[in-house]
Every structure is written in C-alpha cells, then in structure tokens.
Amino acid sequence: MAGEKKEALLEIRDLKVNYKVYKGTLKVLNGVELRVGKGERIGLVGESGSGKTTTLKSILRILPYNASIEDGRILYKGIDLLRADERVLNEVRRREIAMIFQDPMAALNPVFKVRDQLYDIIKESARGKLAKEEIEEIAYRLLKEVRLPDVERVMDSYPFQLSGGMRQRVVIAMALASARELLLADEPTTNLDVTIQDQILRLLADLTMKRNLSVILVSHALGMVRKMTDRTYVMYAGDIVEEGDSGEIFENPLHPYTQLLVETAPKLTGNWNPRGVPGRIPDYLNPPPGCRFHTRCPFAEQICREKKPPMIAVEGGKRVRCWLYYKR
Amino acid sequence: MRMAQYILRRVVFAVFTLFGLSVIIFVMARVLPGDPARMAAGPRAPEWVVEQIREQLNLDKPLHVQYFLWLRDVFNGDLGYSIFTKRSVTQDVIEYLPASLELIAVAAVFQILGAFALGVLAGMYAYRWVDNAIRLFAYIGISIPAFGWAVIFQLVFAWKLDLFPVQGMLSVEAPERITGFVTIDSLITGRFDAFTDFLKHAVLPAMALAIGPMAQEARLIRSGMIDNRYKDYILLMESHGVPKRKLMFKYLLKPSAIPAVTVMGMDIASLLGNAFLVEIVFNWPGFSRYAISVMLNKDLNAIVAVVMVIGVIFIIANIIVDIIAAYLDPRIRYVERGE
Numbered sequence A: 001m002a003g004e005k006k007e008a009l010l011e012i013r014d015l016k017v018n019y020k021v022y023k024g025t026l027k028v029l030n031g032v033e034l035r036v037g038k039g040e041r042i043g044l045v046g047e048s049g050s051g052k053t054t055t056l057k058s059i060l061r062i063l064p065y066n067a068s069i070e071d072g073r074i075l076y077k078g079i080d081l082l083r084a085d086e087r088v089l090n091e092v093r094r095r096e097i098a099m100i101f102q103d104p105m106a107a108l109n110p111v112f113k114v115r116d117q118l119y120d121i122i123k124e125s126a127r128g129k130l131a132k133e134e135i136e137e138i139a140y141r142l143l144k145e146v147r148l149p150d151v152e153r154v155m156d157s158y159p160f161q162l163s164g165g166m167r168q169r170v171v172i173a174m175a176l177a178s179a180r181e182l183l184l185a186d187e188p189t190t191n192l193d194v195t196i197q198d199q200i201l202r203l204l205a206d207l208t209m210k211r212n213l214s215v216i217l218v219s220h221a222l223g224m225v226r227k228m229t230d231r232t233y234v235m236y237a238g239d240i241v242e243e244g245d246s247g248e249i250f251e252n253p254l255h256p257y258t259q260l261l262v263e264t265a266p267k268l269t270g271n272w273n274p275r276g277v278p279g280r281i282p283d284y285l286n287p288p289p290g291c292r293f294h295t296r297c298p299f300a301e302q303i304c305r306e307k308k309p310p311m312i313a314v315e316g317g318k319r320v321r322c323w324l325y326y327k328r
Numbered sequence B: 001m002r003m004a005q006y007i008l009r010r011v012v013f014a015v016f017t018l019f020g021l022s023v024i025i026f027v028m029a030r031v032l033p034g035d036p037a038r039m040a041a042g043p044r045a046p047e048w049v050v051e052q053i054r055e056q057l058n059l060d061k062p063l064h065v066q067y068f069l070w071l072r073d074v075f076n077g078d079l080g081y082s083i084f085t086k087r088s089v090t091q092d093v094i095e096y097l098p099a100s101l102e103l104i105a106v107a108a109v110f111q112i113l114g115a116f117a118l119g120v121l122a123g124m125y126a127y128r129w130v131d132n133a134i135r136l137f138a139y140i141g142i143s144i145p146a147f148g149w150a151v152i153f154q155l156v157f158a159w160k161l162d163l164f165p166v167q168g169m170l171s172v173e174a175p176e177r178i179t180g181f182v183t184i185d186s187l188i189t190g191r192f193d194a195f196t197d198f199l200k201h202a203v204l205p206a207m208a209l210a211i212g213p214m215a216q217e218a219r220l221i222r223s224g225m226i227d228n229r230y231k232d233y234i235l236l237m238e239s240h241g242v243p244k245r246k247l248m249f250k251y252l253l254k255p256s257a258i259p260a261v262t263v264m265g266m267d268i269a270s271l272l273g274n275a276f277l278v279e280i281v282f283n284w285p286g287f288s289r290y291a292i293s294v295m296l297n298k299d300l301n302a303i304v305a306v307v308m309v310i311g312v313i314f315i316i317a318n319i320i321v322d323i324i325a326a327y328l329d330p331r332i333r334y335v336e337r338g339e
C-alpha cells in the first residue's frame, strides 16, 4: 500500500492562509501540502490550533471574513477551487464535497427545524428539480441511514431539542446528501459524550465505505485514525510535518513532533489529550523562522532556526519535514 | 396549540399587570401633594364648594373605597368625570386617542420597513460604503430627538420644498365620524380624498417619530447579521451550496432579526409618549397634548385614565411582540414551558 500513487482527487499545494486580527496578521497556514486519492481515506492530526479546521474550510471556501488566502492551489479534479468562480464552486459544494463540522451544537441553525435545513440541502444536491415527495423520501432514507430513531420526530424538531449525538447524526446525514466524492470530517466526535464517540466513528466508517467516499478525517483519537484511514498527515503550526501510511506512522514516527504526539497518546483508549504535549504552539503573529517546531524540539540545530526544511522522502513511502533526515 | 397556550398565558398575565398598574397610579395620583378639589374649584372659591367637589369625586372616602368605586365604574365603561374638560374622561379618550394611534401606526410602518431595509442592506454590505453611509445616517438619526426631526422636516419638506402640508391632520372636510379613526372612517364612507389627504399630513410627523427607533433597530439587525454571518450554521448551509439569496434572507436574517423584533414593540408603544412635542410642532389633534394638560391640572380621573391607556397600549404591543418573537424563535416557545 505504502507509496502507491492513486489518482489524485484533491491536491492542496502550498496553501497559505492568514487571519487578520486587531494586533496584526496571524500567519496560520504556512504552505500546506496534502493529497487525497480517489477513494482514499486520509487522517489529519495535530494539536489544537495547528490549522486543521482552517485547512478543511479552505477547501470549500467557507473561511471567516478576516481570513485571507495568500497563496496556493486546491486542485479538485483538476479545477483550482480557490480560483473557481462561484457557479463552479457551488456545483462542487452541492454534490461532490461536504463537511462535518467540529461542534454539532453550533452547526445547525437554532431557529429552523431540521426538516427545513435538510430539505434545502437535498434540493441543492439534486441535478434536476425534485418533487416534494422525492425530497421527503431522500430525507427519510438519510436519517434512517445515520440510525436516528423516530425519524419523523427528529425532522420536526429544532436543534435545541436534540442531543449532541443526534445533532451530529443530522449533520452527517446532511453531509451524505451532498458528498458524492469527498467527505471532510472535522473532529466529528470531539464535542460528544464519550459513550457515543465510538458509535459515531463506526457509523462514519461504515457509511463512507459503503459509498466508496474519499475522506479526510480530522481527529484527536489517534487509535481511530489509525484504524479508519489509509494515510495520515501530521500537522504542526500550519505545516504538514509528516505524511505516511496510517499503520506505519504511529508505529514508527519519524518527526520529533509526531514522536511526541504518539508518546503522549494514552495507549488503551486511543484518545489523545491535546494538553499532553509539553509546550505550546508558537504565536502566529510572529511565527518562529525556519522550522516552526524548533522552539519545542529536543533535537533543534542551527539550521532548524534558519531554514524551513523541505519535505523529505524516506523509505517506506513516508515523507517528513525535518532536517534530521536530510542527507547531503 | 402551543402557540395558543402561550398567548393565553400572556393575556392572563397582562390582566394582572394592568390591575397592579391601576392600583399604583390610583394611589400615587392621590398621595402626591396638591388638592385636586381646590384646583378644580379655583383658588378663590369658598370652602363649601371645594367640599362639594371633594364629595362628588369621592375624595372624602378612604383610599380603598375610592379605588373600588372607581373600579366598578371602569367596568361599566366610565372613567369618571374630568374637572379639566368638564365632561366624561371616556369621551375625552375617545376623542383624542384615535388621532394619536393613527399617527403611531404610520410611524410604526415606517419604522419597521426602514429598520429592515437599512439593517439588511448594511449587514449584507458590511464595512463597505453602503454600510458606512447607513451607519452615519443611523448615528445622526439616534442623536437628534424626535421633535428635532419634526422641526427639521417641517422646515425642509413642508416650508422649503412644499412637498407636504405644514401642519394639521386634514385640510379637506373630515369624513363622517364612525370609529373616530380618520383612515378607517374615510375608507368606510368612500372618502378616498380624505384618506390620501390624511396620509400626506401624517408622513412628516410619522417620519420624525420613527427615525430614532428605526436607526436603533437597523443597527441591531446589522450587527446581528454581521455576528452570525460566519457562524458554523451559516457556513454549513453555504458549504452545501445553498444559493446566496436563500442563505442571506432565510438562514441569516431570521436569527439576526430576533433581537430587533423584541425591542420593536416597546419602541412603538413608547411613541405614544414621545409624540407629545411632535404633535405640538405639527399641530396634530392627538392624545399627547391632552395627557400633559390633565397632569398639569391634577385632574385625577383623567390622569389615571391616561396612564391606564398608555399601559394598555404598552401591554398590547408587548403581547404582540412576544407572539411574533415566539413565532420566530422556537427557543422562547419551548423554554418557557420548561422543556
């Protein structure tokens, strides 16, 4: 499996995204590179604030107003989504790529019924115009598919009447309506009760497998990422620092940051406590020059402070952005 | 069903509020210094005349007896005798209130339409020139009080540009008095000339009244739209390719407008109080002038009636707003039932 080149569905190249804030400019994404093959499942891990959500939101161009895309390309089936016009972009949004949001409590409009929102999404996802009954039928099927009990009641509920787990199932159903190619799952279980985290992840694995969807799964649960994905990208402070086979990368991490991540991950549950990693993500206002990890790296040398390392291919199809692996 | 229960609860609550209000104002009017009987009789009237008036107004009886006598009359539609206009207060209210209510109704329409139009426009084009212009306008709108606008509008649009009548409510013959509301009466009797004439007279004072609260509400809608524009629940719909127009006018506007809607009712009810100076400037034959006159003359029955009328209008406005807010925001409906 490792190193095998699948046809690229999505390719992010040198993505740089800034946020303007009162104090200045936060240089968050520092040239993200990421590739998703057709039908491939990608894991994206890294501690809180490393830019995972920013990366996913860039793909669908739903970044907040103070974000600016400085550079880079996001090629989806050869089209650059960052430069595609609104019509093309909306085609992709309507029936090819969909996102599951991090916080199910915030992802549904509080003053509309589930039915309203789901119907509108289904309407958009169709190629032609759907009859009312067809929309209804699809909605029922989707809610059944995400294993919501009492579908009728859920449809007529407002979000605040549903539990977090139920809301996330609704959000997943919405995503399934639109995602025919690629599903972006942004920590789909982090804000849920521990008891249902596994259920939701298993459900996701199930449904995406059945539909043969490509997936980018962002999660702190390293064990789950390992089980559910083919390849994993490790992100630190807006950079991809390591990329490789999901089985391999946690077994034999190369980048000092990945090693730290894996070490501090509780072995049994696979749940990783983001506070377990000593030190903090650097300030994005004045990010450290060179390798952004050098401020926390036990192996930092002079070059790390001066020059950003390139992505270096290592044996086994792994790639790592670290001077330690650079051979002259 | 839920809605009906909600409304019923509101109305019952309102009735109790009105009772409370009536007790407070009834007692206050009588406890404050100044002898109403003496004022009615005049400073040089002999003591026995004052005594007579006092008896006539039941002022010689204990307070709680006075209140129950008054309450009994109110249930019979009698608000008592006015020592200022020398006739039944009920008659006064019927005569003066409609003109004010009509003015307020026109102002309310301006206020609501204006607030939504400006608020949505500014919210959609946040920080661009449209928004900057609207914000400046709103700032000025809030800073100048209603009577200030009344004078400005009268000078500019009536005197200088001659677009609207300078003052008064009608310059044609009034329609036959059926309900007391000129708009309704003129429509019933087919007097469309009176209808349009009334509207022409109402535009400037209504604008003057509406502009402050309109600006305030436009700001609320604007900031609601800006605050919510990048919430996940909007981004989610956007990420599914929902068209911009539906995104803005359905999914963004509704949650963003709720705070503005909840203040609108109160704003509209307060117009009745604010209308006083505007009614003076435009010589509008309304209720506000009556209200001030009776207060200055310590006309007990009229004062209580005036306060009660304003109270009733406040409460009705409040109920209407609560109903609209509950209709817009499901969380209100359900949470109040303890769900």
Ligand SMILES: Nc1ncnc2c1ncn2[C@@H]1O[C@H](COP(=O)(O)OP(=O)(O)OP(=O)(O)O)[C@@H](O)[C@H]1O
Binding pocket: A019, A020, A021, A026, A028, A046, A047, A048, A049, A050, A051, A052, A053, A054, A055, A064, A066, A067, A102, A284
């Ligand atoms: N709208 C914004 N304005 C300013 N800064 C922002 C904004 N959104 C995100 N950031 C900052 O950008 C950085 C990356 O945020 P992002 O949400 O992409 O991280 P993440 O990896 O998804 O983290 P988490 O695991 O906590 O979800 C953080 O430092 C965050 O504070």
Ligand SMILES: [Mg+2]
Binding pocket: A052, A053, A054, A102, A186, A187
């Ligand atoms: Mg995130």
